[in-house]
Amino acid sequence: MNKMRHFSFILLVLCSFITSLFANITTSTHQSVQTSLRNKGRSRITMQIEAIYQFGDSLSDTGNLVRETTRVKPAFARLPYGQTFFHRPTGRCSDGLLMVDYFEIKRKLENALVLMGEIGGNDYNLAFFQGKTLEQVYQLVPNVVQTIKYAVQEVIWLGATNIVVPGNFPIGCVPLYLVRFETNDKSKYDELQCLKDYNDFSKYHNELLIRAIQELQQEHPNVAIVYGDYYYALTWVIKHAPRLGFERGGSTKVCCAIGNNPYNYDLKKSCGSPGVPICEDPSKRISWDGIHMTQEGNKNVAIWLLKNSLPTLRTHFHP
Template identity: 50%
Template sequence: MRHLLFHLFMHYFLLSTLSCTSATTSITTNSLRPFLRNKGTLNLPTQFEAIYQFGDSLNDNGNFIRQLPGGPKSAVARLPYGETLKRPTGRASDGLIMVDYIAMNFQLPPLIPYLANGSNFTHGVNFAVFGATATGGIGANSLASQLDWFKSHLKATYSSPAGTYSIFDQLVGFLGVVTLSIKEKLQKSLVMMGEIGGNDFNGPFYQGKTIPELTPLIPIVVQTIKDAVEEVISLGANNIVVPGNFPIGCVPLYLVNFATNDTSKYDELQCLKDYNDFSKLYNQQLIQAIQQLQQEHPNVAIVYADYYSALIWVITNSPQLGIEPGCAKKACCGTGSNPYNYDGHKFCGSPGVSVCPDPTKRISWDGVHMTQQGNKCVANLLVKQFAPKLQKNHVHIPRRKPIKIN
């Protein structure tokens, strides 16, 4: 049955037509204000004017629910998703997600999803989409399509108006190349290149592919991400964070679907060792690619964000974080006759699936994504890790030859 699990998962989230009321609710800074009082953030000095986020459902805050035909009818467009925010927002959580806390740490308002047409994108744009892959292996929401959105946004928003720059800059803007105004904006911005790539492996795993079969895919995914980083650098970005993958062997979805009676397959945290080792291998190759990029672009800060260690730390220290005993890997919204409260055939939002009384006492929201509490803990650890490695905005970036925006 494993080869059917991924199809069932995507079918439910993408094409669900249950008779519940769907909602593609717009979230504004004002409507989120009561939930943005976070004493745990670093409150760093404002270093960036904007954040540009690429990725998948871990950081999608409303793009997928605006995509027809399935988005508005999907589970994330309905309660209980968003219950802590009092309404669904397109976030795959009960409340806020990592990108919200990352923005908060830099004293910026929540990012606006790209597909929220007519919005004010002064402080950045979120291009992440539920189900997105790096390589385009499943679905249409690949990293390449998000880069196309990014370039379209830049061209539409930051092309130099007549009289502002030289005749040369006005000409290259007309021809569709990178103008000084685009470069200036990106040099004052942070680019979050993911997390992206996890779904390139999730889908094949649940179609029955084995770890040895998927290992050759790792360098292909890494190269795709590396190419994307090269592209945003060519557009003018000089502060880029590239996250790795989570320890997937600690995720309820994996723990249930790949459960085994062989105790040697589990580590001290009772996570699946082989799948965590796969994540480690992927992360090692991604780090090597980042190091190579850094050597090629010494004037650009290209920083690895260690999702793996952050989630391991949160799970290990869950009692001190207020997580209910024995629930560090137990989904809040779910069902199932197993320790993880997860059933691959009855997802969060399905009829009869319950929600725990207090999501702040769980790390996992639906067996795949984190609760607001989990997102907050992981995001704050990540920012503490990568923020000191980013450059200040006064760093001089030599003028590059104009690059064509396709």
């Protein structure tokens, strides 16, 4: 019981940090996002929500870490991060907007949407890059998923009624993993040239997460809880990269990086470090810094989610 109370306190503290996910987006910027989406030929999808509260890591942080830390500022607190859209760093781990920035919010509407994640990615990253084997990291998954389930239960207890729980991305398609675990064994790669073993790991996490969501939905029939399929969204974007306007090799080459390999990525030379260049047009590549996506990558993944995951929430929406 004490542990649950402590966890509730942590969530409340996190909520106090999330003053506004759109604090850095002015009205004109918001209109630009809408125009950007329309120019891609996509219909704009709106939900009856008045705010978004997102818990997650650097894939979703719109600047809270930079604003709250009193230590040495991270690389994404300075240019070239933020150069494409804001023309200045905002604390977002991209050249511009993130996926959550494309989830449009209208004022004076009835409900809040809670995005629980992506959660767990950093736990797995740390384990893999400390040298743990796939088999060892697989053993972490049930506990990670259980923690996500507890977190969802807590926000329900705090009053949330509309929740999206994102799954894990296909980490075998991320340049960080493609470089670190590169192999000459061609059988280890799938048709998208992603590492099959690490994508299978992501699938396992997502399978357990979907079961947990189903259990939560049965326990809370008056709450809308939807799985956000980040895995399929990103693989769809990679598969259709040329059609979406990405350049040849744009689904694998990193933009803000340097490296003597097909991914243009060196694990020891991160984006923002001296001598690390930026590609001529970030909108032509999916990966910004080897871990996080470019604004264009985020936009295309967000569009897929808006068309395929959030409409599922609409059918269960609780005003």
